[in-house]
Amino acid sequence: DSLLQTILSANVAQLDYIHTFLRLAMLQVSRQRNTFAIATCLPHEVLLLIFEHAVGVKDSTILRVLSQVCGRWRAIVLQDPLLWRK
Structure with a gap:
């Protein structure tokens, strides 16, 4: 027991x-x-500002990571040519 x-x-x-x-x-x-x-x-414009700041961090994978979060973020990342110039 x-x-x-x-x-x-x-x-x-x-x-x-x-x-x-x-x-x-x-x-x-x-x-x-x-x-x-x-x-x-967050509004599209605010997200774009955040993404632009993130790209400035010099992480080569950041755009890929951001574009995989959701469809909305993917569209923002792919549609803004300024993100891809940095």
């Missing part, structure tokens, strides 16, 4: 750990989703 109690206690502790881990992971995903949601509400 004591062994069974020990096993049950260990299982409960493990489930508590998993529950806490999942709750924290869900919180992180929720925060990331909220951050992204704010960016989707």
